[in-house]
Amino acid sequence: MEEVKIRNLEQREEIIITSEDVKKHPLVIATIEKSDKILGILGYTEHGLRHTSLVSNIAYNIMRRLGRDEKRSQLAAIAGVMHDMGNVVNRYYHAQTAALMAQNILMDLGMPYDDILDIIGAIGNHDEKDGFPISDICAALILADKSDVHSSRVRNPDSVKFDIHDRVNYAAKSSFLRVDDEKKTISLEIKIDTKISSPMEYFEIFLSRMVVCRRAAEFLGMRFELSINGHRLL
Ligand SMILES: [Fe+2]
Numbered sequence: 270m271e272e273v274k275i276r277n278l279e280q281r282e283e284i285i286i287t288s289e290d291v292k293k294h295p296l297v298i299a300t301i302e303k304s305d306k307i308l309g310i311l312g313y314t315e316h317g318l319r320h321t322s323l324v325s326n327i328a329y330n331i332m333r334r335l336g337r338d339e340k341r342s343q344l345a346a347i348a349g350v351m352h353d354m355g356n357v358v359n360r361y362y363h364a365q366t367a368a369l370m371a372q373n374i375l376m377d378l379g380m381p382y383d384d385i386l387d388i389i390g391a392i393g394n395h396d397e398k399d400g401f402p403i404s405d406i407c408a409a410l411i412l413a414d415k416s417d418v419h420s421s422r423v424r425n426p427d428s429v430k431f432d433i434h435d436r437v438n439y440a441a442k443s444s445f446l447r448v449d450d451e452k453k454t455i456s457l458e459i460k461i462d463t464k465i466s467s468p469m470e471y472f473e474i475f476l477s478r479m480v481v482c483r484r485a486a487e488f489l490g491m492r493f494e495l496s497i498n499g500h501r502l503l
């Protein structure tokens with residue numbers, strides 16, 4: 270019995286799982302699609318395959334820019350793919366639920382235990398309500414997640430008139446997260462159509478997000494900056 274366990278552990282250490290492998294897992298795809306459907310019913314912005322792929326790519330790029338190796342950057346990319354899966358169960362505690370769901374799937378894929386634990390700790394701490402940057406992977410995930418503000422996330426343009434979240438997202442024509450390893454800054458650069466929403470409205474609803482972005486950047490030894498339409502606000 271003991272021998273079997275040891276062999277299993279050795280095999281796990283040889284396997285390298287990438288975000289592309291995770292993205293192809295049928296349960297991952299089905300869960301993200303259903304989560305997004307449910308969030309649509311609840312009136313939230315898009316949280317589907319577009320959002321999760323983008324967050325995965327941005328988290329990976331942050332890690333690479335900071336000089337992390339391919340392997341560790343892939344762990345952040347995988348956390349990005351899986352971070353919002355918990356919405357299929359409930360919006361509340363979706364980060365923690367997603368972490369446990371990810372654990373099952375990554376076990377199924379044969380990922381080494383230590384990598385799984387790094388990923389689920391990052392996922393479980395990604396939400397601004399109760400999450401804290403507990404690792405570089407988690408900090409990269411938080412920054413990537415919070416920087417996805419874009420008009421394409423609004424499901425119903427008619428709601429822009431009365432819903433501030435939709436209005437701010439709808440007004441955002443582009444957002445870019447710039448990592449400058451020399452200046453030690455991570456800057457979120459957003460272009461807003463001020464005819465739709467004002468930078469003030471952006472602040473009103475994104476203040477808590479900006480606080481976690483600042484915390485995440487500080488965890489990485491960087492300073493967080495925010496600029497809207499070329500004006501530096503933070
Ligand atoms: Fe989330």
Ligand SMILES: [Fe+2]
Nearest residue numbers: 324352353414
């Ligand atoms: Fe997200």
